[in-house]
Amino acid sequence: MNRLLVRITPLISIAFCVPSVAQQLTPQPFLTPPRLAENAPGGRQLAAAVLPGGCKPEGDITRDGNIVRLHLVAEVAPNQINNPSYPDGAKDNVKLRSYGGCLTGPAVEVKPGNTLRVFLDNNLDTNDPSCKPDAPPGPGCFNTVNLHYHGLHVSPTGNSDNVLLNIGPHTKFEYEVNIPTDHPSGTFWYHPHRHGSTALQVASGASGALIVRGNRPYVGGAPGDIDTILHDAKGASIPEQIFLFQQIPYACFDSNGKIIQNPDGTWKCPAGQTGVVEDFGQQLASATVWDTNGRFTSINGAVEPTLSGIRAGEVQRWRFIHAGIHDTVNLQIVPMVNTGPKAALALRGILSGTPKQQEETVKELCPVLTPDGSKAVALIPQFEIASDGLTHSAITPIGVNQKSISGGIGSNFLQPGYRSDVLIAFPHAGTYCVLNQAATPAERTNAGGGGQGPNVTQLLATVIVSGGTPVTGDMGDYIKRTLYEGNKNNKALPKAALDGLLSGNLTPWRGMPEEGPASNSDHPRSVAFFIGNIPDPQDPQKKVFGFWLNKQEYNPDRVDFTLQVGATEDWVLTSAGEPHIYHIHVNPFEVMDVTHDGKSIFGPHGECLVPPDSVGLQNQYCSMWHTFKDTVFVQNDYEVHVRSTYERYIGEFVMHCHILDHEDSGMMANVLIVPDVAAPGGGLGMPGMKGMSNRTMNHAHNQH
Numbered sequence: 209m210n211r212l213l214v215r216i217t218p219l220i221s222i223a224f225c226v227p228s229v230a231q232q233l234t235p236q237p238f239l240t241p242p243r244l245a246e247n248a249p250g251g252r253q254l255a256a257a258v259l260p261g262g263c264k265p266e267g268d269i270t271r272d273g274n275i276v277r278l279h280l281v282a283e284v285a286p287n288q289i290n291n292p293s294y295p296d297g298a299k300d301n302v303k304l305r306s307y308g309g310c311l312t313g314p315a316v317e318v319k320p321g322n323t324l325r326v327f328l329d330n331n332l333d334t335n336d337p338s339c340k341p342d343a344p345p346g347p348g349c350f351n352t353v354n355l356h357y358h359g360l361h362v363s364p365t366g367n368s369d370n371v372l373l374n375i376g377p378h379t380k381f382e383y384e385v386n387i388p389t390d391h392p393s394g395t396f397w398y399h400p401h402r403h404g405s406t407a408l409q410v411a412s413g414a415s416g417a418l419i420v421r422g423n424r425p426y427v428g429g430a431p432g433d434i435d436t437i438l439h440d441a442k443g444a445s446i447p448e449q450i451f452l453f454q455q456i457p458y459a460c461f462d463s464n465g466k467i468i469q470n471p472d473g474t475w476k477c478p479a480g481q482t483g484v485v486e487d488f489g490q491q492l493a494s495a496t497v498w499d500t501n502g503r504f505t506s507i508n509g510a511v512e513p514t515l516s517g518i519r520a521g522e523v524q525r526w527r528f529i530h531a532g533i534h535d536t537v538n539l540q541i542v543p544m545v546n547t548g549p550k551a552a553l554a555l556r557g558i559l560s561g562t563p564k565q566q567e568e569t570v571k572e573l574c575p576v577l578t579p580d581g582s583k584a585v586a587l588i589p590q591f592e593i594a595s596d597g598l599t600h601s602a603i604t605p606i607g608v609n610q611k612s613i614s615g616g617i618g619s620n621f622l623q624p625g626y627r628s629d630v631l632i633a634f635p636h637a638g639t640y641c642v643l644n645q646a647a648t649p650a651e652r653t654n655a656g657g658g659g660q661g662p663n664v665t666q667l668l669a670t671v672i673v674s675g676g677t678p679v680t681g682d683m684g685d686y687i688k689r690t691l692y693e694g695n696k697n698n699k700a701l702p703k704a705a706l707d708g709l710l711s712g713n714l715t716p717w718r719g720m721p722e723e724g725p726a727s728n729s730d731h732p733r734s735v736a737f738f739i740g741n742i743p744d745p746q747d748p749q750k751k752v753f754g755f756w757l758n759k760q761e762y763n764p765d766r767v768d769f770t771l772q773v774g775a776t777e778d779w780v781l782t783s784a785g786e787p788h789i790y791h792i793h794v795n796p797f798e799v800m801d802v803t804h805d806g807k808s809i810f811g812p813h814g815e816c817l818v819p820p821d822s823v824g825l826q827n828q829y830c831s832m833w834h835t836f837k838d839t840v841f842v843q844n845d846y847e848v849h850v851r852s853t854y855e856r857y858i859g860e861f862v863m864h865c866h867i868l869d870h871e872d873s874g875m876m877a878n879v880l881i882v883p884d885v886a887a888p889g890g891g892l893g894m895p896g897m898k899g900m901s902n903r904t905m906n907h908a909h910n911q912h
C-alpha cells in the first residue's frame with residue numbers, strides 16, 4: 209500500500225531464541241508497524257500484510273470510496289521481545305494484550321473526509337479476576353476495552369470517539385468515526401481508553417499509528433496539506449518512517465506472585481517462563497518502576513532495531529509517536545564513533561550486562577560529550593514540522609539551550625501521548641545512534657528518584673547511512689532549500705509560499721489557524737494536578753490520599769466542566785509536587801505562554817529566554833510558543849497557559865493525566881460541551897430529559 213513507508217532493511221531474521229550463525233551477522237531489522245491485509249471492494253485481497261521480520265496482524269481493512277472498514281481484534285498473543293542485556297541476542301517470551309496479536313497495533317491510514325468504521329472484536333478472556341462487580345472506579349477490568357482516536361477532531365459521543373464505553377470480553381462493537389473534510393492531516397494514534405484498564409492495556413502494546421494523509425494543495429486561501437510539499441530536490445516525495453515508542457513493562461512472577469528479579473533489581477524472565485503485564489501494583493503504579501526494571505523502550509515492537517538504507521543528505525520525515533505510559537523519551541541522535549566488536553553487537557541489539565554496564569557501552573559507542581568531557585558533541589538536528597499531528601507555522605529546530613547536555617540542541621523531549629514529526633537528514637555516511645538520553649541529576653523531576661526518562665542513557669535504535677551526498681554547512685538551511693527546490697516546478701504553488709520555504713515558513717500548510725481572543729481571559733479555567741493528601745471534604749480534620757484533578761478523583765457519573773460549543777477560552781494548567789501530562793480529547797489547544805514565578809519563559813516574539821531556574825526542564829517548552837497540541841507536559845512550579853476553541857462537536861468526553869497509571873488511579877475529569885450553556889435544560893433544550901441535560905443542570909455548579 210504505501211511505498212513511502214516501506215524502507216526497511218531487506219533482512220529477514222528473528223523469531224528464534226538461539227540465533228543461527230548467519231543471523232548473528234545481520235543487524236536486527238527496524239520493523240515498520242504491521243499492516244492489515246487490504247481488501248479490494250468485491251472481496252479480492254490485495255496484498256499480504258506480512259512484512260519482513262514483522263507480524264501478520266489479525267483483522268483487515270477495506271476501502272470503498274470514503275468508507276474505510278477496519279476489523280481490529282483485541283487479543284492476547286505470544287510474542288518475543290529482544291532483550292539487549294543477553295549477550296547471545298536471545299529474546300524474552302511474552303504474552304500480551306494487543307490489537308491484532310502483534311507487539312504493536314497495525315498502522316492505519318485515512319484521509320480527511322473518510323468515515324472510519326471500526327469493527328472492534330474484544331477477544332479477551334471472559335474470566336477476568338481483576339473485574340469485580342460494584343468495585344469503585346480505579347484499576348481493574350483488564351479485559352474490558354474501548355477505543356480512543358487520540359488527537360482526532362471527531363465526535364466524542366455515541367459510536368464515535370466515545371471513551372465512556374465498556375466493551376466487555378467476547379463482545380463486538382462497531383465504531384463509526386466521521387473524519388471531517390477539513391480535518392488536519394498528520395500523525396495521530398489509537399489506543400484503549402477504558403478507565404481502569406487503559407494503562408495496563410497500553411503497557412501491553414495495545415496502540416497503533418493512525419495517519420491522516422491529505423492531498424489538498426495550497427493554491428492561496430485555505431491552508432493545504434504538508435504532505436503535498438514534502439518533496440526532495442527532484443520533486444519526489446521524501447521517505448518517511450513511523451516510530452511508535454512503547455514501554456512494555458513485562459515481568460515473570462514467582463509462585464508467591466512476586467516479580468522475579470536479578471541481583472541488581474532488574475526484572476528477569478528465567479528460561480521457560482513467559483513475561484506478562486498483569487499486575488497493576490507491581491508493574492505500573494510507581495514513579496520509578498520504568499527506571500529500575502531494566503526494560504527498554506521499543507520501536508514498532510522491536511528493542512534497539514537498526515534502520516538501514518538511508519543515504520547521506522536524504523531528507524526524511526520521521527513520525528515519532530510516544531505510546532508509552534509513564535516516562536519521558538529524551539531523544540537525541542549522535543554519530544557512533546566506534547566501529548569495533550561492540551558496535552557490531554549493538555547493531556544486533558546486544559549490549560550485555562546490567563543497565564549500568566549497558567550505559568557504559570552506549571557512552572563508549574555514542575558519546576554526547578567531547579573526549580575531555582568539556583563540551584557536548586553536535587547532535588544530529590531535528591527540525592519539527594508538526595507536534596501532536598498539527599503542522600506548525602514554521603519549521604522549528606528542536607531544543608535550544610546549549611548549556612544543558614540532556615536539553616541541548618536537537619534533544620527532543622517526547623512525553624507519553626506526544627507526537628513529533630521531524631525532518632531529518634544525515635550529513636554523511638556512517639552509523640548513528642538514536643538515544644534516550646538520561647536527564648542529568650539537576651534535570652530530573654524527582655532528583656535521583658526517576659520519572660524523567662531512564663536513570664541511564666539507553667540506545668533506542670541505530671541507523672546505518674550509506675551512499676548519498678554529504679551535506680556541509682547548516683542542516684536547517686539545507687532542508688529548507690531541498691523543499692524549495694522540490695516544489696519549484698509546481699506552478700500552482702503561489703510564489704510567496706514557495707519563497708517562504710527558504711525561511712521555513714509553513715503558514716500555508718499549518719494545521720490550525722491562530723486562536724482568536726478568549727472570552728474568559730481575565731478568569732481562565734484551571735486544571736491542577738496533585739498526588740497526595742488533601743483535607744477530606746467529609747471531615748476537614750482528616751486527610752485523604754488521592755490522584756487529584758482539581759481536588760477530585762474521577763467519577764464517571766459526574767460532569768466536571770460544562771463548555772459552550774463555539775466558545776474560545778483560556779486555561780491554566782499546573783502540577784504540584786511532581787509533573788503531570790495534560791491531555792484533552794476532541795479539540796486541540798494553543799500553547800499561549802509558559803510561566804514560572806509569574807514570569808514568562810518566552811520573550812515578546814516567542815524566543816526562549818535564559819532559563820529562569822537552574823532545573824532546565826523548561827527547555828522542552830522552548831519550541832512550543834503558539835503551537836497547537838493535544839497533550840502537554842505540566843512541570844511542577846510552572847504554569848502552562850493554553851487557549852482552545854470548542855469547535856463543532858457537542859457531547860461528553862474526558863481530560864486527564866497522560867501518565868496512564870495516574871489516569872486509571874483517578875486523575876481524569878468529564879467534560880461536556882453543550883449547544884447553548886444558558887438555555888433551559890442546560891443547553892439541550894428539553895428540561896427533565898434523562899441523560900446529559902439532567903447532568904448538565906445538576907452539575908453546572910461544579911464548574912471550575
Ligand SMILES: [Cu+2]
Nearest residue numbers: 788865867870
Ligand atoms: Cu499524572
